[in-house]
Amino acid sequence: MLKVTETQEINFSKELIAQFDEMVQRYPQGKQKSALLPILHAVQAEYGWLSPSAMDNVAEYLNIQPIEVYEVATFYTMFFLQPQGKYVLEVCRTGPCQLVGADKIMDHLEKKLGVKEGEVTKDGLFSWRGVECLAACGMAPVLQIGPDYTYYENLTADKLDTLIEELKKK
Amino acid sequence: MARKLLFEHINVPGINTFDVYRKQGGYRAVEKALKSLSPDDVVEEVKKSGLRGRGGAGFPTGMKWSFLAKPEGVPRYLVCNADESEPGTFKDRYLMTNIPHLLIEGMIVSSYALGANTSYIYVRGEMMPQIRILEKAIAEAKAAGFLGKNILGSGFDLELYVQPGGGAYICGEETALLESLEGKRGNPRIKPPFPAVSGLYGCPTVVNNVESIAAVVPIVNEGGDEYAKIGIGRSTGTKLISASGNINKPGVYEIELGVSVEEFIYSEEYCGGIANGKRLKAVVAGGSSVPILPANLILKTTNGENRLMTYESLSDGGFATGTMLGSGGFVVLDEDACIVRNTWNFSRFYHHESCGQCSPCREGTGWMEKVLHRLEYGHGTMSDIDLLVNVAKQIEGNTICPLGDAAAWPVASAIRHFRDEFEWHVTHPQEALKGNYGLAHYADPLPQIAQTV
Missing domain, CATH: 3.40.30.10 (Glutaredoxin)
Known part of the structure; x- marks a missing residue:
């Protein structure tokens, strides 16, 4: 059973968004969803885990549904859905x-x-x-x-x- | 000393940089291919080489390439499978860490052969250091004019990108890898259509293992015929073997296919024998998915011949008495290793890594883990052993992708060859918790009767 710890809303920094912008360039036009895994890694490196708010922001950035982010974040074991130790x-x-x-x-x-x-x-x-x-x-x-x-x-x-x-x- | 094609220069200081790699003859294959060979010529050389996919399946690489559909106006993709996750296998990580430009060079030549102008290297997410290494190598190669527009004035363009995975073994399966590269869960696709017709973004795609792509470099440099002279029969060239477990010298070794298993385990050139003066009990020869064999069967075939490190010799006897070369993940178990514990450990792995798409695999792997746990921890019954065989049979062949088979084979083979050790866990639960079954008869010479079967 997936437990989600609610947290306050977060806003990505300009630097992080710049990283995303570079990542989506790697794929053909209209295939920006391919950047989802690299972007989630970048978000986790910044915050230590993937909060619901962070995942929603990623969905908005990639212009995809939030569920498309959740299903990927829950499938791959490297992504933390709870806060971790440093x-x-x-x-x-x-x-x-x-x-x-x-x-x-x-x-x-x-x-x-x-x-x-x-x-x-x-x-x-x-x-x-x-x-x-x-x-x-x-x-x-x-x-x-x-x-x-x-x-x-x-x-x-x-x-x-x-x-x-x-x-x-x- | 055996011939080295991939690791000839691996000990040269600075070989991970463009300049040193180039000084050692690096990127000659790109020059040769782009200046004097047509894409079809390169495919032809790879076919002649007899190179077989080094990721585990052993499918001829040249043939896989020749299946690639080439409709007008549709982009084609080459994707390198660097999602190395098969327990016992760590050769690709070693190659990418120490000689990254070999992979980049292989990607350029292979992309040229296939007519791909955008290629991806899908690296498992845990290998962040290797991702950084590859990104640096790509930047160096680009600065030197080996990537980008109009490479070496040939008119061939190529952009190469590194994609991180997220820690899912299933993404080593090529269609799951493509799903993942499209930003989705790693659920394998139903085939056909095969990626050669409909792969990444629905376009014709070839997916090759790191080692296969690296091997294209010496094949182009020396010619497919020269490459095919190494090895025995349909096992041509050299192979990287990841050696681990209870041996004196764990590590990655480049062997000429055809060296004997005995030499590989005991010679100083390779594993250096069993650690701590112990005796050999069993070997998992090609990564956790292939059948485990006891010492006597891994060293000799039932015909009494020496077992060799080739695709054919390792599979001699089928699954009854043989195994597979697989990915070359060579795990050695000594006399103190518990086969039941090892099998439970592998089962837990497959249960954890099943994508959950097909019921036989999703449910079956869980049940096998539970039953094996029960046997290992002293609560098993004799009927549990038959139950495991039954569950394994029901998974095998009944799933979309080979993960189901890969989960079933280690369990079925462990019981096939080590049934008395499983039974001992049932009859002696307390002793099994404290000690282990030991070597027993697993290294005894094979009975003569086997020769007439």
């Missing part, structure tokens, strides 16, 4: 990563951060979740952090601790 640690949980210890990494993360999968830490800094194969099986276990989707590879409990401390200092 850093979302996404740990690969599939096949090869699991063979070399992804479960232990997630157990460690849960203890270290003190929140369950999908929850946000009290300071608002972190949330985490298991995700499916990240195509980095040779460097397993691995996790990614958006919005740049930097990969952290060959993870150990110690490396994870160091990473979290570094992110806290940022």
